[in-house]
Amino acid sequence: MSSDTLGTRNGGVDWTPVPQTALVIHPAKAGAHDNASWRLRTPQMRLEEAVGLAEALDLEIRDAVVAPLRQLTPATLFGKGKVEEMHAHVQELGVNVVVIDDALTPVQQRNLEKAWEAKVLDRTGMILEIFARRARTREGRLQVELARLAYERSRLVRTWTHLERQRGGFGVMGGPGETQIETDRRLLADKIGRLKKELEEVRRTRTLQRDARKRAPYPTVALVGYTNAGKSTLFNRLTQAEVLAQDLLFATLDPTLRTVALPGGRPAILSDTVGFISDLPHELVEAFRATLEEVQEADVVLHVRDVSSEETEAQAHDVREVLKQLHTGEHGQVLIEVWNKIDLLTPDDREAWEARARRLESSPEHKAVAVSAVTGEGCDHLLAILAQLVDDEAAIQADLDAADGAALAWLYRHGRVVSREERPDGGMHLEVRLDPQALGRFERLYPNARVG
Ligand SMILES: Nc1nc2c(ncn2[C@@H]2O[C@H](COP(=O)(O)OP(=O)(O)OP(=O)(O)O)[C@@H](O)[C@H]2O)c(=O)[nH]1
Numbered sequence: 001m002s003s004d005t006l007g008t009r010n011g012g013v014d015w016t017p018v019p020q021t022a023l024v025i026h027p028a029k030a031g032a033h034d035n036a037s038w039r040l041r042t043p044q045m046r047l048e049e050a051v052g053l054a055e056a057l058d059l060e061i062r063d064a065v066v067a068p069l070r071q072l073t074p075a076t077l078f079g080k081g082k083v084e085e086m087h088a089h090v091q092e093l094g095v096n097v098v099v100i101d102d103a104l105t106p107v108q109q110r111n112l113e114k115a116w117e118a119k120v121l122d123r124t125g126m127i128l129e130i131f132a133r134r135a136r137t138r139e140g141r142l143q144v145e146l147a148r149l150a151y152e153r154s155r156l157v158r159t160w161t162h163l164e165r166q167r168g169g170f171g172v173m174g175g176p177g178e179t180q181i182e183t184d185r186r187l188l189a190d191k192i193g194r195l196k197k198e199l200e201e202v203r204r205t206r207t208l209q210r211d212a213r214k215r216a217p218y219p220t221v222a223l224v225g226y227t228n229a230g231k232s233t234l235f236n237r238l239t240q241a242e243v244l245a246q247d248l249l250f251a252t253l254d255p256t257l258r259t260v261a262l263p264g265g266r267p268a269i270l271s272d273t274v275g276f277i278s279d280l281p282h283e284l285v286e287a288f289r290a291t292l293e294e295v296q297e298a299d300v301v302l303h304v305r306d307v308s309s310e311e312t313e314a315q316a317h318d319v320r321e322v323l324k325q326l327h328t329g330e331h332g333q334v335l336i337e338v339w340n341k342i343d344l345l346t347p348d349d350r351e352a353w354e355a356r357a358r359r360l361e362s363s364p365e366h367k368a369v370a371v372s373a374v375t376g377e378g379c380d381h382l383l384a385i386l387a388q389l390v391d392d393e394a395a396i397q398a399d400l401d402a403a404d405g406a407a408l409a410w411l412y413r414h415g416r417v418v419s420r421e422e423r424p425d426g427g428m429h430l431e432v433r434l435d436p437q438a439l440g441r442f443e444r445l446y447p448n449a450r451v452g
């Protein structure tokens with residue numbers, strides 16, 4: 001069946017599920033990537049991740065193969081022999097989609113589709129499509145739409161048109177009916193401009209909300225981590241919420257916030273965020289930068305890791321790279337690694353991870369806790385650590401002179417300003433929560449401020 005016959009458009013949406021069968025190919029480039037993220041993963045691991053992404057699109061995988069690439073062929077990525085071999089395989093399997101776990105140029109994509117008589121989807125297209133289906137909030141949708149348009153502008157060719165109708169996503173490549181309009185460069189630019197404005201508006205509202213929350217005397221804790229690490233499961237466990245947690249790549253897209261009661265009764269605000277993945281398309285990194293501000297603003301960042309995965313080191317490496325870009329851990333922000341899924345480990349491995357976590361416990365820099373979000377093991381301990389971090393903070397009253405703008409800015413950066421009042425003389429009375437080290441630093445830096 002050709003995909004042109006899919007998604008009937010005669011007056012309504014055709015909801016009959018159409019089986020999309022796929023062959024997944026990971027092109028293994030010899031020596032082309034020698035950064036740590038690539039060194040830590042075998043081509044087989046990469047292939048498995050690509051299969052996971054394809055499954056997240058409900059594709060029925062008929063076969064998945066690693067195709068070694070010794071030499072790049074600009075027109076088709078693979079050499080002539082490989083293209084022919086794969087064509088035979090596509091016919092033999094009878095699949096209508098071929099997933100290439102790499103970024104393809106528009107020309108490569110078109111040529112391969114012709115050669116294989118099948119739809120070809122590259123890694124960027126696949127991730128964009130998943131994000132498109134998952135986005136729920138207005139901001140999330142706008143962000144994905146913007147990323148999609150940026151991707152489309154970079155190729156101005158429409159090849160993937162049928163997923164949207166059956167699945168309810170808006171489709172990476174839009175609908176066939178819009179082809180003419182949307183491929184027009186000028187209209188695309190206009191649309192991007194409009195979307196950006198709309199997005200700015202939505203973000204302004206969110207920033208206001210965040211500022212309001214900042215004034216609330218609640219510390220904030222952000223969950224970050226590789227996709228499928230168990231962030232949402234942990235979020236649900238800690239807050240007794242029911243956020244969608246699934247064995248699915250990118251189950252969560254929009255940040256979710258909820259309060260969690262720490263031992264001792266103090267509340268904190270916990271946020272669940274979009275997962276990371278290696279080689280995230282740059283259009284998406286750009287689009288989601290603002291969402292990740294939740295992480296930048298958090299008092300504590302929990303880096304959730306699936307330590308039962310053989311890729312755990314590679315994944316941790318990728319996540320740390322993004323955290324570095326977000327300047328996580330600076331300005332007194334606490335970073336804790338949560339070693340999740342210990343229930344899946346062999347007793348020996350489990351003991352090793354737990355022992356490592358105990359050794360790191362007292363380290364102010366590299367704290368780690370071993371947990372299972374599913375069985376709940378270790379979760380009380382995690383909560384106790386969070387409570388302790390929060391309890392260490394002292395509530396202080398500070399009186400600043402009108403000229404003390406620097407001290408005011410410092411307090412906003414390093415503490416949590418709970419309330420702020422202007423005095424008749426133009427000075428400022430503040431109630432701030434600060435940890436003891438920060439308080440000491442403040443008193444040294446600004447001896448003129450009156451602190452009580
Ligand atoms: N055995 C076991 N499975 C877990 C644990 N934590 C999470 N899982 C499973 O791992 C899968 C992914 O969990 P999620 O909580 O959706 O992962 P996530 O990090 O939120 O993933 P994204 O939202 O896709 O980034 C689900 O099938 C969970 O049931 C755990 O501690 N033990």
Ligand SMILES: [Mg+2]
Pocket residue numbers: 231232233244245251252272
């Ligand atoms: Mg999630």
